[in-house]
Amino acid sequence: MTEETIFSRIIKGEIPCDEVYNDSVCLAFRDIQPQAPIHILVIPKKPIESLKDAGPEDKELLGHLLLISSKIASQQGLTNWRTIINTGEEAGQTVFHLHLHIIGGRKLDWPPG
Numbered sequence: 001m002t003e004e005t006i007f008s009r010i011i012k013g014e015i016p017c018d019e020v021y022n023d024s025v026c027l028a029f030r031d032i033q034p035q036a037p038i039h040i041l042v043i044p045k046k047p048i049e050s051l052k053d054a055g056p057e058d059k060e061l062l063g064h065l066l067l068i069s070s071k072i073a074s075q076q077g078l079t080n081w082r083t084i085i086n087t088g089e090e091a092g093q094t095v096f097h098l099h100l101h102i103i104g105g106r107k108l109d110w111p112p113g
Ligand code: 5GP
Pocket: 006, 015, 017, 018, 029, 030, 031, 032, 033, 034, 041, 085, 086, 092, 093, 094, 095, 096
């Protein structure tokens, strides 16, 4: 069974969040430690630990997350932004519930650190 994470507790409403979008499949809220003027996390309500744990049955869910993240970015007034999925500790993943970062509102360097 997937372990409880801070994000599953946010989904259950046990921990508050600054919500920007909510539907039957996903929830989006502002990151508590923003790395840019706009920094939003989009998480599936289904508890998938990492992108590598998603399977063919999650194809529609993954497409939904991407399309919703684009819609949210536009609603936030962004025309340029970055969508990031950190997968695994060495890639910077700290919360093991799949999430997309939407980061924008400033010039973003490449390559990332
Ligand atoms: P990761 O490093 O796993 O890709 O991203 C996890 C993100 O979750 C981090 O950017 C971190 O700031 C954010 N985060 C961790 N705990 C909380 C929380 O309780 N509330 C919110 N809104 N964001 C959180």
